[in-house]
Each structure stands twice: as structure tokens, then as C-alpha cells.
Amino acid sequence: ETAVFQTPNYHVTQVGNEVSFNCKQTLGHDTMYWYKQDSKKLLKIMFSYNNKQLIVNETVPRRFSPQSSDKAHLNLRIKSVEPEDSAVYLCASSFTGGSERLFFGHGTKLSVL
Amino acid sequence: GEQVEQLPSILRVQEGSSASINCTYENSASNYFPWYKQEPGENPKLIIDIRSNMERKQTQGLIVLLDKKAKRFSLHITDTQPGDSAMYFCAASASNMGYKLTFGTGTSLLVDP
Numbered sequence: 001e002t003a004v005f006q007t008p009n010y011h012v013t014q015v016g017n018e019v020s021f022n023c024k025q026t027l028g029h030d031t032m033y034w035y036k037q038d039s040k041k042l043l044k045i046m047f048s049y050n051n052k053q054l055i056v057n058e059t060v061p062r063r064f065s066p067q068s069s070d071k072a073h074l075n076l077r078i079k080s081v082e083p084e085d086s087a088v089y090l091c092a093s094s095f096t097g098g099s100e101r102l103f104f105g106h107g108t109k110l111s112v113l
Numbered sequence: 114g115e116q117v118e119q120l121p122s123i124l125r126v127q128e129g130s131s132a133s134i135n136c137t138y139e140n141s142a143s144n145y146f147p148w149y150k151q152e153p154g155e156n157p158k159l160i161i162d163i164r165s166n167m168e169r170k171q172t173q174g175l176i177v178l179l180d181k182k183a184k185r186f187s188l189h190i191t192d193t194q195p196g197d198s199a200m201y202f203c204a205a206s207a208s209n210m211g212y213k214l215t216f217g218t219g220t221s222l223l224v225d226p
Contacts, residue, residue, distance in 0.1 A: 090156065
């Protein structure tokens with residue numbers, strides 16, 4: 001059953017546009033993540049938040065900005081998208097720490113034309 | 114940071130045979146090693162994990178082995194079935210790098226009936 005909800009499922013846009021993705025988890029977790037999965041299926045962490053605080057901020061372009069209003073919600077905004085941003089963006093959540101099970105959403109597939 | 118190498122990238126086996134996937138990591142402080150399965154069009158799901166206080170763990174046709182000295186861990190699927198066909202990802206995290214799970218590059222497993 002799904003407990004990490006992402007919207008939208010798909011988004012097609014043009015270079016230079018701004019996009020926003022939303023994620024909500026109903027598992028009571030206190031840590032949330034954004035992962036990027038490219039066309040080769042590589043999973044790369046982008047950000048993680050613990051109780052609304054940014055904990056991990058990998059080397060991603062500055063046009064990416066996460067936002068968290070509370071521990072159940074984590075959004076991702078991309079200003080001025082580039083073709084290389086085309087990917088599936090997976091949101092995940094877990095309890096505190098680096099050794100807890102991640103629950104993933106079904107992802108938002110972004111296509112930049 | 115942590116780097117996780119995973120081999121092979123593609124694995125094709127006959128139904129009923131076993132399949133093995135190997136991963137190596139760099140950070141000697143890594144202490145948690147989960148394995149995720151991702152079926153086509155689906156999100157990654159945890160199938161088994163092992164912590165650094167164990168060398169072997171087995172559950173429902175899955176065996177994971179951990180060699181901390183060699184910084185190597187592996188997944189063995191016994192008696193493979195067509196339903197085992199999927200992408201498999203190993204991952205590692207360290208308590209001193211909390212909130213950050215680093216994934217391997219993935220193995221595409223195909224089980225021929």
C-alpha cells in the first residue's frame with residue numbers, strides 16, 4: 001500500500017520553466033528525502049530533511065530548492081529547468097537516522113523538452 | 114562520502130537457479146546495508162537488510178552476506194522465479210553520516226522461465 005504520496009506523476013515542460021513537486025507521507029516518519037533516478041536507473045540522493053531541518057544537501061545545481069513545512073511534507077522546486085533535469089524524482093521517508101528502512105513514493109517523472 | 118560499487122549490472126539466469134549480486138563500499142564506518150528491489154514502473158522496496166553486527170542473514174529465499182574486512186556484501190537469491198526479474202540495488206549508510214543512504218549502481222536481473 002502507498003504511504004508516500006507524490007504529485008504530479010508526470011510533468012512535461014520546456015527548458016527554462018519552473019516546476020514544483022510535492023510529497024506527503026502518512027507513516028509518522030521524521031525524515032524525508034529527495035532522490036533522483038536517471039535514465040540509467042542510478043539513484044542519487046539530493047536532499048534530506050529531519051523534522052523540517054535540512055540535513056543533507058548534496059552537490060546539486062542551485063536551481064533546485066527543497067522546502068518542508070512540517071515533517072510530513074517535502075516539496076522540491078526547480079527554477080529554470082535544464083534538459084539534464086529529465087529524470088524520475090523519488091521522495092522517500094524514514095524514521096531518524098541512516099539505518100532505517102526507506103519508504104519510497106512512486107516518483108514524479110520529469111521530461112524537459 | 115560513501116561510494117558503493119555494484120556488479121554485475123546485468124544478470125540473466127534460468128528459473129530455478131541462483132543469482133548473486135556483489136557490492137563493495139569505501140567507508141569503514143558504514144554499518145547498515147539494505148537491498149532494494151524495483152520492479153518496472155514501480156518504486157524501490159526494501160527486501161532484506163543486514164547490520165554490521167552480523168555476517169549472514171536469510172529470509173524467504175534471500176541470503177545476504179557481509180564481509181566487513183573486505184568491505185564487501187552480497188545478495189544471493191536461491192531458486193529464482195520469473196517474478197524475481199527486476200532491478201536490485203544495494204546500499205550503505207554509516208551512523209556518522211546519518212540520513213544519507215548511498216545506493217549502488219543497480220543490477221538488472223532477468224529470470225528466464
